[in-house]
Amino acid sequence: xxxxxxxxxxxxxxxxxxxxxxxxxxxxxxxxxxxxxxxxxxxxxxxxxxxxxxxxxxxxxxxxxxxxxxxxxxxxxxxxxxxxxxxxxxxxxxxxxxxxxxxxxxxxxxxxxxxxxxxxxxxxxxxxxxxxxxxxxxxxxxxxxxxxxxxxxxxxxxxxxxxxxxxxxxxxxxxxxxxxxxxxxxxxxxxxxxxxxxxxxxxxxxxxxxxxxxxxxxxxxxxxxxxxxxxxxxxxxxxxxxxxxxxxxxxxxxxxxxxxxxxxxxxxxxxxxxxxxxxxxxxxxxxxxxxxxxxxxxxxxxxxxxxxxxxxxxxxxxxxxxxxxxxxxxxxxxxxxxxxxxxxxxxxxxxxxxxxxxxxxxxxxxxxxxxxxxxxxxxxxxxxxxxxxxxxxxxxxxxxxxxxxxxxxxxxxxxxxxxxxxxxxxxxxxxxxxxxxxxxxxxxxxxxxxxxxxxxxxxxxxxxxxxxxxxxxxxxxxxxxxxxxxxxxxxxxxxxxxxxxxxxxxxxxxxxxxxxxxxxxxxxxxxxxxxxxxxxxxxxxxxxxxxxxxxxxxxxxxxxxxxxxxxxxxxx
Amino acid sequence: xxxxxxxxxxxxxxxxxxxxxxxxxxxxxxxxxxxxxxxxxxxxxxxxxxxxxxxxxxxxxxxxxxxxxxxxxxxxxxxxxxxxxxxxxxxxxxxxxxxxxxxxxxxxxxxxxxxxxxxxxxxxxxxxxxxxxxxxxxxxxxxxxxxxxxxxxxxxxxxxxxxxxxxxxxxxxxxxxxxxxxxxxxxxxxxxxxxxxxxxxxxxxxxxxxxxxxxxxxxxxxxxxxxxxxxxxxxxxxxxxxxxxxxxxxxxxxxxxxxxxxxxxxxxxxxxxxxxxxxxxxxxxxxxxxxxxxxxxxxxxxxxxxxxxxxxxxxxxxxxxxxxxxxxxxxxx
Numbered sequence: 001x002x003x004x005x006x007x008x009x010x011x012x013x014x015x016x017x018x019x020x021x022x023x024x025x026x027x028x029x030x031x032x033x034x035x036x037x038x039x040x041x042x043x044x045x046x047x048x049x050x051x052x053x054x055x056x057x058x059x060x061x062x063x064x065x066x067x068x069x070x071x072x073x074x075x076x077x078x079x080x081x082x083x084x085x086x087x088x089x090x091x092x093x094x095x096x097x098x099x100x101x102x103x104x105x106x107x108x109x110x111x112x113x114x115x116x117x118x119x120x121x122x123x124x125x126x127x128x129x130x131x132x133x134x135x136x137x138x139x140x141x142x143x144x145x146x147x148x149x150x151x152x153x154x155x156x157x158x159x160x161x162x163x164x165x166x167x168x169x170x171x172x173x174x175x176x177x178x179x180x181x182x183x184x185x186x187x188x189x190x191x192x193x194x195x196x197x198x199x200x201x202x203x204x205x206x207x208x209x210x211x212x213x214x215x216x217x218x219x220x221x222x223x224x225x226x227x228x229x230x231x232x233x234x235x236x237x238x239x240x241x242x243x244x245x246x247x248x249x250x251x252x253x254x255x256x257x258x259x260x261x262x263x264x265x266x267x268x269x270x271x272x273x274x275x276x277x278x279x280x281x282x283x284x285x286x287x288x289x290x291x292x293x294x295x296x297x298x299x300x301x302x303x304x305x306x307x308x309x310x311x312x313x314x315x316x317x318x319x320x321x322x323x324x325x326x327x328x329x330x331x332x333x334x335x336x337x338x339x340x341x342x343x344x345x346x347x348x349x350x351x352x353x354x355x356x357x358x359x360x361x362x363x364x365x366x367x368x369x370x371x372x373x374x375x376x377x378x379x380x381x382x383x384x385x386x387x388x389x390x391x392x393x394x395x396x397x398x399x400x401x402x403x404x405x406x407x408x409x410x411x412x413x414x415x416x417x418x419x420x421x422x423x424x425x426x427x428x429x430x431x432x433x434x435x436x437x438x439x440x441x442x443x444x445x446x447x448x449x450x451x452x453x454x455x456x457x458x459x460x461x462x463x464x465x466x467x468x469x470x471x472x473x474x475x476x477x478x479x480x481x482x483x484x485x486x487x488x489x490x491x492x493x494x495x496x497x498x499x500x501x502x503x504x505x506x507x508x509x510x511x512x513x514x515x516x517x518x519x520x521x522x523x524x525x526x527x528x529x530x531x532x533x534x535x536x537x538x539x540x541x542x543x544x545x546x547x548x549x550x551x552x553x554x555x556x557x558x559x560x561x562x563x564x565x566x567x568x569x570x571x572x
Numbered sequence: 573x574x575x576x577x578x579x580x581x582x583x584x585x586x587x588x589x590x591x592x593x594x595x596x597x598x599x600x601x602x603x604x605x606x607x608x609x610x611x612x613x614x615x616x617x618x619x620x621x622x623x624x625x626x627x628x629x630x631x632x633x634x635x636x637x638x639x640x641x642x643x644x645x646x647x648x649x650x651x652x653x654x655x656x657x658x659x660x661x662x663x664x665x666x667x668x669x670x671x672x673x674x675x676x677x678x679x680x681x682x683x684x685x686x687x688x689x690x691x692x693x694x695x696x697x698x699x700x701x702x703x704x705x706x707x708x709x710x711x712x713x714x715x716x717x718x719x720x721x722x723x724x725x726x727x728x729x730x731x732x733x734x735x736x737x738x739x740x741x742x743x744x745x746x747x748x749x750x751x752x753x754x755x756x757x758x759x760x761x762x763x764x765x766x767x768x769x770x771x772x773x774x775x776x777x778x779x780x781x782x783x784x785x786x787x788x789x790x791x792x793x794x795x796x797x798x799x800x801x802x803x804x805x806x807x808x809x810x811x812x813x814x815x816x817x818x819x820x821x822x823x824x825x826x827x828x829x830x831x832x833x834x835x836x837x838x839x840x841x842x843x844x845x846x847x848x849x850x851x852x853x854x855x856x857x858x859x860x861x862x863x864x865x866x867x868x869x870x871x872x873x874x875x876x877x878x879x880x881x882x883x884x885x886x887x888x889x890x891x892x893x894x895x896x897x898x899x900x901x902x903x904x905x
Contacts, residue, residue: 266864301752334637338680407864410850414680417851418635428760429849436744445748 030221030234032568035548037560038257040247042214042240047197048173049127049134050190057172058261059238061558062219063110063202064175067101067120067154068166070556072284074354074465076166080107080115080176080203084166087510096161096510101154101169108224109178110207117148120169122179124156131187139167139174163510164466171464172558176203205231205564215240225564232550232567245269251543252279258545261559266408267341270541279546283343283539286555287353287470288461290344292401292416292533294323296493297479299400299452309451309493310481315395317454321379322397323530328375329419331367336536338415339408347537350474351523354465354556356512359520362527364534372423383424390424399454402430402446404437409457412535442486449480451491459538465556468506468515471522474531475500494531600897607893610886617883621692632690633851636681643669644676644684644871678872679865688875691853695835696883698769698854702834705773707780707827714784715811715819719792728785735778746771747846764848768841772834780826787819821898828891832884839880855880 085091185193478490754763839856862872
């Protein structure tokens with residue numbers, strides 16, 4: 001009995017140990033020394049308005065901050081403001097044309113001067129200057145003016161009702177610049193201000209000490225940071241360059257670095273690196289979805305260039321039994337295991353994230369070959385001529401399945417072909433070089449927009465957390481055709497009146513819960529009516545050292561958004 | 573004239589009994605050890621890929637995900653416990669291997685031996701046919717421009733033009749133009765085969781054409797050609813009876829090199845996604861697929877790589893031996 005008590009006590013203290021560590025990371029600013037971060041793409045500038053590259057935006061996010069940003073679950077979080085404006089709290093006007101931000105008083109720039117609404121207004125003018133080439137201009141789309149009634153209030157007015165007004169000044173791609181520093185860098189002069197672009201003054205937890213373009217950036221803690229005792233690290237060494245494999249090794253195998261960004265590596269390679277025991281991989285899931293698009297038009301090569309993949313319907317993919325059977329025959333957990341490991345999850349939905357808008361209607365995680373066969377039999381698809389391929393009314397279930405050239409995608413093709421042939425299809429595979437496939441050249445027959453195949457597989461995603469524009473890709477008028485130079489995002493040429501009506505309703509709805517509900521319904525319509533077969537919800541994989549605490553991988557914003565909260569886990 | 577013509581040497585040699593020219597060639601070829609070895613390897617591989625599928629009848633495209641990542645049967649040979657250089661016994665225990673898949677399986681459970689055999693069929697067939705095509709085109713253009721003076725400038729400038737064409741964009745265009753037509757009339761696999769063979773053949777004849785032309789130009793000035801012309805040999809007969817046999821050795825040599833190039837080009841095309849469908853194994857594709865996991869499963873890259881190297885090496889040695897055997901100046905020494 002005594003032994004048991006002792007063991008229980010030991011177990012309890014073990015369970016409490018992590019909590020003890022969690023408590024221990026409070027303390028004075030800069031207590032934990034240096035942290036090293038490696039990005040295998042090297043930042044070349046610290047001003048996100050002059051570069052669309054993720055690497056530059058994320059490096060800048062250590063210094064520059066937006067008014068509000070997304071947390072790791074995709075929720076909008078106030079950052080430099082007191083609260084996120086909504087219609088309920090009066091921050092967004094009833095007619096959805098203005099949004100009013102209240103800046104938290106007392107925030108200082110790293111040079112000690114106060115942060116005011118004038119800086120916010122300046123940032124708007126900086127980016128929308130007619131002579132400047134602002135990389136984040138889309139964030140300010142539809143903004144007619146930015147007003148500053150007092151030094152802590154910013155009013156953004158839109159040209160038309162905007163149900164989702166969180167574009168400007170939200171997220172790592174739209175941070176606030178200091179008016180005093182960039183005043184002489186407007187318009188065409190913006191790229192010439194090297195000193196300001198390399199060493200911007202910010203409100204973040206760190207400030208730039210030395211910036212070597214495409215190499216190393218050294219940061220030190222910002223003494224004027226608004227939170228007491230943060231950041232825990234006194235300095236950051238931010239190394240750029242190399243490749244994903246080397247970066248993964250540097251964190252997980254050799255321990256030279258504490259954090260490595262975006263490791264696009266096969267699951268077995270990652271797990272081998274993790275086995276070295278110096279660090280671990282963390283996955284974050286945005287809305288990136290690997291899916292099979294079903295062609296709703298006829299891709300028969302015998303049709304002319306104006307009709308191929310334009311005229312409806314597809315010879316057999318318009319039959320619900322066919323596409324439902326195809327979906328049932330797929331073993332999604334196996335695909336995840338083979339292709340993505342911990343950076344993938346089974347998905348049955350077109351919109352796999354953020355959690356608030358994910359539909360729970362479907363379950364597709366179990367493969368059902370027999371059920372798929374029975375479904376085809378019932379719908380009249382039988383192999384009557386004994387060639388191993390089902391047919392009905394003279395239409396054979398023969399398909400061309402195309403995708404881009406990529407080792408994981410070819411493995412997926414082989415597996416899915418095998419399953420589909422088991423249920424009575426004949427599948428021909430084709431893989432096209434990625435630069436051609438995604439190139440969008442209207443002269444090439446091999447682009448994913450032309451879709452000269454029966455089914456095709458690729459991944460797509462959307463920025464931010466609001467799926468409205470992404471869901472807009474399912475409306476009839478977005479179907480690519482010769483008339484639109486094969487541009488248009490409705491790749492499967494899905495077309496349903498019900499969908500279009502519901503989408504129109506989404507565009508004028510402001511209430512978040514109601515928007516989420518409509519988004520779910522739109523997702524369900526397109527998935528259950530033969531628009532696509534969702535396969536794998538793909539995540540982003542990064543790695544951090546075991547001794548680095550506080551990392552919350554964020555796919556909705558800058559990945560290192562909460563670097564001020566990072567700390568060193570003391571192992572003794 | 574100080575130079576003795578080879579024919580005189582040949583005639584002056586003592587002979588036991590009358591032999592045909594080809595018997596001489598064969599005797600000379602046999603004495604070249606490398607060439608004999610090469611011929612043996614090439615024959616062995618060709619027979620292996622031709623009749624292999626009847627002996628080892630596993631379907632190379634069959635997936636068996638439960639039996640993925642098997643190692644080759646010979647792995648225990650590399651196991652020992654007394655040095656760091658070999659596989660420790662405990663990791664050998666974790667490996668899956670057995671006679672069901674002597675060379676192991678890939679990451680989707682396809683049998684490596686079966687894919688190797690089927691891949692070899694395609695690679696070798698592409699190599700031979702494309703090489704034959706290139707030789708025919710190259711020789712025809714070379715002979716025509718060397719023999720017919722009027723055509724010379726035109727044909728050689730055309731050769732320069734084709735040489736200057738960048739291969740990859742050309743391939744892309746050809747694929748786009750003809751893929752669907754050929755696919756419709758011959759099916760995806762035969763259609764692509766015809767296309768690839770034609771593309772490789774049509775883009776690799778230029779060296780041969782230049783070599784043949786140069787040789788023909790030199791031959792034309794020789795006395796025996798003058799003699800042949802003086803007895804009224806018609807032009808076609810001149811080419812087939814007197815010129816072609818004398819340029820046979822450079823053609824043979826460039827043919828062997830062409831075979832090797834064709835195999836390698838096919839690998840490159842398949843890798844770019846322009847060639848055969850991705851589940852249709854060829855050596856080049858197997859090799860490229862294996863590079864991702866070369867650290868953990870080196871055998872998947874080693875075997876197709878070894879096959880390509882062996883065939884190319886064998887063919888080069890055969891070419892070397894043939895050149896010696898076909899050259900009367902060397903023959904008999």
